[in-house]
Amino acid sequence: MKKIVFQILVLSGIMISISSCTKELDENILGSLELEFENLYDGQRLVLNSQTYKNAMGEEHTVSQFDYFISNIKLTKENGEVFIVPQKESYFIVKHNDPASQKFTISGIPQGKYTNIKYLIGVDSMRNTMDVSERTGALDVGGAAQGMYWSWNSGYIFLKMEGTSPAAPLNQTTGQRGFRFHIGGFGGLNSKTINNIKEITLTAEDPFTVKENKTPHAHIFVDASKVMNGKTNVSIATNHTTMFNPFSVNVADNYTAMFKLDHFH
Amino acid sequence: MKSYFIIALSFLLFSCLTEDSEEFKFTLPSHFPQPEYDFSKNKITKEGFELGRKLFYDGILSRDGSVSCGSCHIQSSAFTHHGHDVSHGIDDLLGDRNTPAVMNVAWSPTLFWDGGVHDLDLFAISPIENPVEMDDKLSNVLDKLRGHKDYPNLFKKAFGSSEITTDHFLKALSQFQLRLISANSRYDQFLLGDQNILNQEEKNGLKLFEKNCATCHAGVLFTDFSFRNNGIKHFGDLGRARITLQEEDEYKFKVPSLRNVAITAPFMHDGRFYSLEAVLNHYIDQITPSKNLDPLLKNKINLSESDKKSIISFLQTLTDKEFITNRQFSEQ
Known part of the structure; x- marks a missing residue:
């Protein structure tokens, strides 16, 4: 009997200390999370223009541009609670030629232990159809989103990869052999069409703690080679210009696999 | 004598102004259905309309200053490019479709022959950036306007801020186009x-x-x-x-x-x-x-x-x- 009482005492002691632990992370106190997107190609930092790469089809190519939208970020706690980053602060364009764009901080996050980071590659259909006054920051079609928007078929370009390859046909005007992947398509406003909005879920090996005075830094590796390699190995020779067309769905499917939550620091 | 003159002058000015705003009155035709455009998000004012008109006729919207909206949308032909099968743009390049009339656009649920744009406020980006029409970039056009001697002040008059934003630029153009109503044949x-x-x-x-x-x-x-x-x-x-x-x-x-x-x-x-x-x-x-x-x-x-x-x-x-x-x- 005494033993049982002792065990209960020990157990309640543990429980008290657990609850006091969670108490330390008062949800009403807010912290931040820094996200860093580091673009790689085959395990090495992506180098624009000067580096030659080879895709799964054996086609040599360079990359001259690699930009994509990250939006609608959600964080999931250990206990399943989800923190949704407020819409207005949840749109970012990562541009490979602009290092500052590859790191950004999400603030206003309730303290706690988190396990998942979710986000869209692209822009949700709401923001694709919203009044122009709502399109500020990364969504400003006459500002940050210049080049990431189709004006003739109203909608954002979610991911843009361009480069040159001997496998691409010669453009008589520019004298270049270029390829262009401009992937977008939010599903259409009144009529159905392709939807290339993709949600990515990254799970941390160990939960990460967001605290008022401690901002975790999530280092996400982005393997640009996955745009062409994956479920569908894309041939530059046949699909050198993949924009708003049915084949783009394959490219979007491929690049859902390019993100990896590598480590925290 | 001098003060009489000033009083007379101010009367004259005042009557001009009232006359102008009478003239400017914006009413939708009684025999037309409800418009598609949501006027609550872009209230038409005289200043906004006039700014939109100036932009519509200004080649500054094109790469080399040679093409304005009005180049292909000519009023005497109900804002079409009369006589041209397909539109002629910068460097005399040809588009692939016939210039549609800018007319009664407030009632149009979509724009273009293929309906590719669903909101008039997002329309103008397309001709500005089309390589065979005006061949510029919207961000560059906005920069040119920001550096212009008149435009910041005109934006201030129209929208209360001399900061030239994408939103105000596009809405000024919309204000002009929304008033292009043909209902009196x-x-x-x-x-x-x-x-x-x-x-x-x-x-x-x-x-x-x-x-x-x-x-x-x-x-x-x-x-x-x-x-x-x-x-x-x-x-x-x-x-x-x-x-x-x-x-x-x-x-x-x-x-x-x-x-x-x-x-x-x-x-x-x-x-x-x-x-x-x-x-x-x-x-x-x-x-x-x-x-x-x-x-x-x-x-x-x-x-x-x-x-x-x-x-x-x-x-x-x-x-x-x-x-x-x-x-x-x-x-x-």
Whole structure:
């Protein structure tokens, strides 16, 4: 009997200390999370223009541009609670030629232990159809989103990869052999069409703690080679210009696999 | 003496101003349906309209300053590029479609022949950035306006801030275009009660039109805004399917309004028909069966020579002289 009482005492002691632990992370106190997107190609930092790469089809190519939208970020706690980053602060364009764009901080996050980071590659259909006054920051079609928007078929370009390859046909005007992947398509406003909005879920090996005075830094590796390699190995020779067309769905499917939550620091 | 002069002058100014705002009064035509455009998000003001007009006629919107909106949308032709099958842009490059009329756009649920743009406020980016039209970048155009001696002040007058944003730029252009309303043709006067304004042949034409054409060219706007394959020979332009990527939309183009049709030749999305006779002849005996041909056109439209003449007489009553001569809409 005494033993049982002792065990209960020990157990309640543990429980008290657990609850006091969670108490330390008062949800009403807010912290931040820094996200860093580091673009790689085959395990090495992506180098624009000067580096030659080879895709799964054996086609040599360079990359001259690699930009994509990250939006609608959600964080999931250990206990399943989800923190949704407020819409207005949840749109970012990562541009490979602009290092500052590859790191950004999400603030206003309730303290706690988190396990998942979710986000869209692209822009949700709401923001694709919203009044122009709502399109500020990364969504400003006459500002940050210049080049990431189709004006003739109203909608954002979610991911843009361009480069040159001997496998691409010669453009008589520019004298270049270029390829262009401009992937977008939010599903259409009144009529159905392709939807290339993709949600990515990254799970941390160990939960990460967001605290008022401690901002975790999530280092996400982005393997640009996955745009062409994956479920569908894309041939530059046949699909050198993949924009708003049915084949783009394959490219979007491929690049859902390019993100990896590598480590925290 | 001097003070008398000032008082007189201020009276003069005051009366000018009131007269101006009287003139500026913006009311939607009573015989038109509810507009599609949400005016609550962009209240039209005199200053906003005038800024929009200045932008519409300013080549600063193009890469080399040579092309303005007004270059291809000419008022005397109901804001079309009269006589040109497809639009001519910068460096005399050719587009691939016929310039549509900028007219009654407040009622249009989509813009372009293929309906690719769903919001007038997002429309202007397309011609500005199209390499064969104005070939600039919106961000660059905004920068040029920010560095201009007049525009920051004009934006301040129109929107209360001299900061030139994407939003205010596009909405100023919308304000001008939204006022380009054509609702005062002879046919409108007939609709509004003046029974004698149309002659007998025009009235016959109206009857024939209602029987044979008005399913698609419906209502007071003369379009149901649907996308249809009207049986012309197709040469690769997939039309609506460019936007939806759906096979069932291949070769469909938006039914255009017929207001001011007599002054907006050539016709069809590629401007292939240079006269209304040619258009009617097409519907009478040149329908070419192809994928998604509109079911309404599977049976021939039977019209005699005199029927054709009557219909064309009626279509001419849709010309709105006030619209094409209104100084408010012209380059100042």
